[in-house]
Amino acid sequence: MNRAEEDYIKTIYELTVEKNQPLIKSNDLVERFGYTDQSVNEMVKKLVTKHLVNFIPYKGISLTSKGKKVAIRMIRAHRIWEVFLTSKLGYSWESVHEDAEKLEHATSDEVIEKLFMFLGEPKFCQHGNPIPDLKGRMVLPETHALIEAGLNDTFELTRVLDVKELLIYLNEIKLKLYDQILILGKDDFNEIMRIKSKDQEISISFKIAKMLFGKII
Numbered sequence: 001m002n003r004a005e006e007d008y009i010k011t012i013y014e015l016t017v018e019k020n021q022p023l024i025k026s027n028d029l030v031e032r033f034g035y036t037d038q039s040v041n042e043m044v045k046k047l048v049t050k051h052l053v054n055f056i057p058y059k060g061i062s063l064t065s066k067g068k069k070v071a072i073r074m075i076r077a078h079r080i081w082e083v084f085l086t087s088k089l090g091y092s093w094e095s096v097h098e099d100a101e102k103l104e105h106a107t108s109d110e111v112i113e114k115l116f117m118f119l120g121e122p123k124f125c126q127h128g129n130p131i132p133d134l135k136g137r138m139v140l141p142e143t144h145a146l147i148e149a150g151l152n153d154t155f156e157l158t159r160v161l162d163v164k165e166l167l168i169y170l171n172e173i174k175l176k177l178y179d180q181i182l183i184l185g186k187d188d189f190n191e192i193m194r195i196k197s198k199d200q201e202i203s204i205s206f207k208i209a210k211m212l213f214g215k216i217i
Contacts, residue, residue: 001050001070003101004043005043005046005047005052006101007033008029008043008053009047009052009067009070009071009074010071010074011029012024012029012053012061012063012067012071013063013071013072013075014129014141015028015029015032016062017138017140017141018141018143019143020140023056023059023060023061025061026040026041026061029044029061051066052066052070053067072132072134072136074105075131075132076112076131076132076133076134077104077107080112080115080125081103081104081107081115082096082125082126082127083126083131084115084118084119085100087119088119092171093127094167094168094171096126097164123138123139126177127159127160127161127162127167127177128141128142128158128177128213129141129162141159142158142214142215144213144216145209145212145213146181146193146210146212146213147193147206147209149181150183151184151185152182152183153216154180154181154182154183154216155182155214155215155216156178156179156180156214156215156216157177157178157181157213157214158178158215159177159212159213159214160212161211161212166208166211173200173202173204174197174198179197179198180197180217181195181197181214182197183195184196191205192205192206193205193206193209
């Protein structure tokens with residue numbers, strides 16, 4: 001299984017958990033990856049032939065039991081490695097993904113479990129994504145996006161998509177997990193949100209606001 005296939009398997013699993021639905025639409029994958037419809041459809045067909053994915057026309061996509069097992073193992077290993085690399089080796093949250101991606105395949109299940117215990121059984125990775133147990137059970141991820149917050153709401157950021165460009169941008173505007181964000185305004189025509197965090201006012205795009213998750217406090 002190549003890296004692109006692995007990314008699809010993991011993302012399909014994550015989306016079914018986030019949406020709390022047994023099936024997701026190909027459009028969900030298009031939106032998450034930013035790929036074309038054709039590219040997504042071709043990859044889904046390939047995964048179907050490998051018995052990793054089920055595709056029901058006009059209904060959606062789900063993982064087979066084989067695909068789900070692979071996804072849980074990879075996601076668990078990946079997020080545990082991310083915690084280790086950031087908390088123990090000083091990796092930044094935007095640079096940790098690629099090495100965690102390599103290590104998740106090169107590590108035995110025994111090592112992953114010992115690493116998990118060594119780290120104090122963390123429940124979340126550095127991006128706020130929950131770490132599943134061996135049976136796939138985990139704390140439900142926060143799915144309330146910043147874009148959904150209303151004027152004058154105070155929003156606590158608890159999860160971000162693991163997209164390198166996004167994480168670099170968040171570093172630039174000094175926004176991190178568990179920061180509180182006050183919504184100052186929303187410009188629907190220009191698709192811009194005006195927010196305030198730690199005494200600084202910032203304008204962010206709706207695209208960015210859809211990639212940040214948390215809760216109204």
